Every structure is written in C-alpha cells, then in structure tokens.
Amino acid sequence: MKSSYLIVDDEPLARKLIASHASKIEGLEIAGECTNALEASNFIRKKRVDLIFLDIQMPELSGIDFLKTLTNPPSIIITTAHRDFALDAFDLDVIDYLLKPVSFERLLKATNKFFDRQITGHNMAELSITPDHFIYLKVDRKTHKLSLEEILYIESLDDYVKVYFKDRSIITRENISSLEKRLPENQFVRIHRSFIVSISHVKIVSADGIGIAGKELPFGRVYKQKALMHFGL
Numbered sequence: 189m190k191s192s193y194l195i196v197d198d199e200p201l202a203r204k205l206i207a208s209h210a211s212k213i214e215g216l217e218i219a220g221e222c223t224n225a226l227e228a229s230n231f232i233r234k235k236r237v238d239l240i241f242l243d244i245q246m247p248e249l250s251g252i253d254f255l256k257t258l259t260n261p262p263s264i265i266i267t268t269a270h271r272d273f274a275l276d277a278f279d280l281d282v283i284d285y286l287l288k289p290v291s292f293e294r295l296l297k298a299t300n301k302f303f304d305r306q307i308t309g310h311n312m313a314e315l316s317i318t319p320d321h322f323i324y325l326k327v328d329r330k331t332h333k334l335s336l337e338e339i340l341y342i343e344s345l346d347d348y349v350k351v352y353f354k355d356r357s358i359i360t361r362e363n364i365s366s367l368e369k370r371l372p373e374n375q376f377v378r379i380h381r382s383f384i385v386s387i388s389h390v391k392i393v394s395a396d397g398i399g400i401a402g403k404e405l406p407f408g409r410v411y412k413q414k415a416l417m418h419f420g421l
Contacts, residue, residue, distance in 0.1 A: 225254035
C-alpha cells in the first residue's frame with residue numbers, strides 16, 4: 189500500500205519541484221496540493237494523508253503554527269527557504285528539515301526516514317501492550333517483555349530510544365513518538381522532544397522540569413503545559 193502525501197506551499201514553482209521529485213519515489217502517491225495552512229487543515233480532515241511536505245512562511249498561518257494546531261498530525265517534512273525555524277520544527281517532531289531549493293537526493297533521504305519510521309511503527313504495533321501492563325521491545329534482535337511499572341523514563345537517541353529502569357537501561361531501535369502512542373496516557377507523559385516519564389516515579393515538579401531517579405529532566409516548550417496538567421498544576 190502506497191503512502192499518500194500532501195504538498196503545502198504558497199509558491200507554485202516550489203510545489204511543482206516537490207511533486208516532480210516525489211513522483212520518482214516508489215511507495216508514494218500524491219493526495220493533493222494546498223497553497224496555505226488553512227486549506228491543508230480542511231484537506232486532512234476529509235482525506236487520509238500519511239505525509240506532508242510543509243512550507244513555513246505562508247500567508248494567514250505559518251507552517252509551525254499550523255503544526256501546533258494538530259493533535260495527531262501526519263508525518264511532516266519541512267521544506268523552507270529559512271534556516272531560523274529548525275529548532276522549533278524539530279521540537280514538534282518533524283522527520284526532516286529541508287532548505288529550498290530542495291534537491292532530489294535530499295528529498296529522497298528525508299522520505300527514506302519517513303519509510304523507516306512507518307516500518308518501525310507497524311512492527312511495534314503488532315507487539316502492543318498486554319492486559320498485564322507489559323510492553324514488548326526488541327533489543328539486540330530479541331524481543332523483551334517489560335513491565336510498565338518498572339520503567340522510570342525514556343530518552344530519545346534519534347532513531348533509537350533508551351529506556352531507564354531502577355537498576356539498568358536498554359536501547360531499542362524505535363522512534364520516541366511511535367513508542368509514546370503505545371504507552372497509556374494515565375501512566376506516562378511526554379515532557380520534552382527527547383523525554384517521556386513515568387508519572388508515578390516523578391519526585392519533583394518545578395517550573396523548569398521534573399526530578400526523577402536522581403535526574404533533572406527539562407520541559408520542552410511545546411510539551412510543558414500538557415505535562416503540568418498531568419501533575420495537576
């Protein structure tokens with residue numbers, strides 16, 4: 189099954205170039221094109237979209253602000269002429285950040301990241317949480333059954349995550365966002381682009397972050413408000 193993509197950009201030539209590049213990549217099919225974020229918002233409410241090539245500087249609503257309005261966004265690859273928004277974009281868990289004019293090689297590399305994330309997500313979905321509150325993770329080519337109650341926090345290491353316990357830690361090849369979707373919201377909360385914590389193991393909550401297992405982990409700007417709500421603050 190092919191993955192559908194949407195191009196969101198107010199520049200016709202930019203949309204044409206992205207469409208031309210993407211048409212050469214097997215496994216992708218175009219769902220449509222939008223000239224601004226408001227059009228895109230309406231579009232994804234009506235049609236399935238797996239991936240968005242998203243410009244930042246657009247009339248009415250910027251690409252960054254558009255992303256902030258989405259609760260369950262498709263995968264995002266930023267395509268922009270501006271370097272200044274990279275930090276904000278990656279804080280919103282975009283797959284890649286491409287500078288215009290986008291070359292075919294660069295777009296291919298970004299879409300390969302997208303495909304890798306899709307494969308990882310599908311594989312892990314088959315090994316979901318059991319009624320006994322365990323989760324299965326692959327470590328060193330073996331599948332481990334891990335108790336959710338024993339997990340302290342989880343740290344993102346790009347295409348891997350490190351899961352911390354009281355007496356050990358493990359590293360597994362999985363994206364932190366796909367793992368987040370498999371964890372119960374009443375037990376775990378994402379506080380930063382790089383951190384998910386077990387609510388029951390948090391010892392200190394401050395304006396800047398949380399204390400857990402003798403570590404101080406910071407709040408990410410995008411995640412702070414929702415995280416504080418989980419702690420009743």
